[in-house]
Amino acid sequence: MKTHIVIPYHPRPVQRQIHAALETHRFCVLVTHRQLGKTVCAVNHILKKALQNPRAHARYFYVAPFLKQAKLIAWDYLKRYSAPLPDVNVNETELCVKLPNGARIWVGGADNPDALRGTYADGVVLDEYAQIKPGVFSEIIRPMLLSREGWVVFMGTPKGQNAFYELYNQAQKLAKTEPSVWWSGVFRADESGVISAQELARIQAQTPTTIFRQEYLCDFTASAENILIPIDDISAAIKRHYAPAELRFSPKILGVDPARFGDDRSVIFRRQGVQAFAPMVLKQVDNMALAAHVAHEIESFRPDGVFIDAGCGGGVIDRLRQLGFTVTEVPFGGAPLKIGQYANKRAEMWGEMASWIKSVGALPDVAELKADLCQTAYDYDAAGRLRLEPKEKLKARTGKSPDLADALALTFAAPVRAGVSRGHTEFANSEYEVL
Numbered sequence: 001m002k003t004h005i006v007i008p009y010h011p012r013p014v015q016r017q018i019h020a021a022l023e024t025h026r027f028c029v030l031v032t033h034r035q036l037g038k039t040v041c042a043v044n045h046i047l048k049k050a051l052q053n054p055r056a057h058a059r060y061f062y063v064a065p066f067l068k069q070a071k072l073i074a075w076d077y078l079k080r081y082s083a084p085l086p087d088v089n090v091n092e093t094e095l096c097v098k099l100p101n102g103a104r105i106w107v108g109g110a111d112n113p114d115a116l117r118g119t120y121a122d123g124v125v126l127d128e129y130a131q132i133k134p135g136v137f138s139e140i141i142r143p144m145l146l147s148r149e150g151w152v153v154f155m156g157t158p159k160g161q162n163a164f165y166e167l168y169n170q171a172q173k174l175a176k177t178e179p180s181v182w183w184s185g186v187f188r189a190d191e192s193g194v195i196s197a198q199e200l201a202r203i204q205a206q207t208p209t210t211i212f213r214q215e216y217l218c219d220f221t222a223s224a225e226n227i228l229i230p231i232d233d234i235s236a237a238i239k240r241h242y243a244p245a246e247l248r249f250s251p252k253i254l255g256v257d258p259a260r261f262g263d264d265r266s267v268i269f270r271r272q273g274v275q276a277f278a279p280m281v282l283k284q285v286d287n288m289a290l291a292a293h294v295a296h297e298i299e300s301f302r303p304d305g306v307f308i309d310a311g312c313g314g315g316v317i318d319r320l321r322q323l324g325f326t327v328t329e330v331p332f333g334g335a336p337l338k339i340g341q342y343a344n345k346r347a348e349m350w351g352e353m354a355s356w357i358k359s360v361g362a363l364p365d366v367a368e369l370k371a372d373l374c375q376t377a378y379d380y381d382a383a384g385r386l387r388l389e390p391k392e393k394l395k396a397r398t399g400k401s402p403d404l405a406d407a408l409a410l411t412f413a414a415p416v417r418a419g420v421s422r423g424h425t426e427f428a429n430s431e432y433e434v435l
Helices: 013-024 038-052 067-082 134-144 163-177 197-206 209-215 231-239 287-301 314-322 345-359 367-373 391-398 403-410
Strands: 027-032 059-064 089-091 096-098 104-109 123-126 151-156 182-187 252-257 265-272 280-283 305-309 328-330 378-380 386-388
Touching (some): 013 027, 027 163, 038 123, 038 151, 067 096, 123 134, 134 151, 151 163, 231 345, 252 287, 252 403, 265 287, 280 287, 287 305, 287 314, 305 314, 305 403, 345 403
Parallel strands (some): 059 104, 305 328
Antiparallel strands (some): 089 096, 252 265
C-alpha cells in the first residue's frame, strides 16, 4: 500500500514555470530578482529528483558561495521540506539529509571546494553563481557529473558583467544547438508577479538606481557606464501609452531588418510618432517571402516612410521596387546626417532611438526587444563622435544579433513627414508575431 505524503511547498506561478524548465533540461541558468524564492524552488527540485532516482547511493549537492550562507538559508529549507518524509536521517554535522530511498543531499559552500573532490553527483545546484569562482565548476563540479551524467542548475542575481553574465550568454548560444539540454531564463520583479507594483515602486524609490536595476530588474549591465539604453529607461517607455487621437497626425514609419545569417531573424517594425508597435518576426524566410510580408505591411499600415537595411536587404528592396513600392535603403555603415555627432549611420539611428526612448517613446512589452535594446555598448572615437559596439562583437558576447532593436532603429533613419492629405489614422495595434 502506497503512502501519500504532502510536502508543505506551494509553488508560485513563476516557480511552476521554473520547475517545468528544470525538469526537462540538464543544464539550466536561472537569473532571478531578489525575493522570488529561487532557493526554495531549487531545494524542492533537488528533493523531488532525489526521491524519484531509482539508482543506489544517489548524491545531490546544494552549493552556495560560502558555507555559512548555505547553512543559514538552504539547510533550514532542506530540513523543513524533507521533514514530512518517513525515516529521514538528518546529520547536522555534515549538513546532510538521507532520504528513505537512500539518496543523500548535502549543503555546502564553494569557499571550501576541495571537500567535494573525488566524489560523484546526480545533481548540483550552484546558488549565487556570480559570487562563486568559475574554476569551482570547471575543475570540481563538472568532473563529478561524468559517471552519472548529472544535471546542474546555475542560479543567482546579476552582479555586473562577470562569469555569471558570460555563462548566461553561453547558455543562450548552447540552447540554440542543444535546446533539449540547455535552458536559460530571466525573471524580473516587474514581470514575475511576486512583488506587488506598489511595493516595487517603494523599493525603487528607496534604492539606488544601479542596485535596483541589478537586484530587481536583473540587469547585468546596471553597473556598466557604457550601455547606450539602460533597462530602467526601457521599462519607463513600456509603461507609456498614447491614445489613437494623440497619434493622428504623426508620421507612420516602417523599419525592416532582413536576416543576415541562418540563425538571425527578419523583423518588420511599425512606428507612428511616439508609439512603436509590436514587431513581426520571421524566421527562415527568403527574400521573396520577406518582400511579400513587407508589401502586405505597406498596404495595411500605409506608412509615410519605409527604411530597409541595405546590407542584406538588396533582394527585398529590388523586389518591392519592382512591385511599385517606394522604399529607402539604409547602409548601416554609411554616413550619418549629423556628421559631427555620430560615427556612422548605425550609431545615428541608435542614438536617435535612445533619445526617443528616454524622452517620449512608447515601446511594446516584448521581452526579446527589451533584451536587444539594453545590451549594446558605446564609446566615442577620436573626433568625439558616438560609435556603437560592433555587431559581430555583440553577437559573439550575447549569442544573438539585436534584430528587433535594429528594425526599430531603422525607423529613425531619416526625418519623415506625415501625409498632408491624411484625414484620419488607423490605430496600428498589431500583436507580436513570430513566423
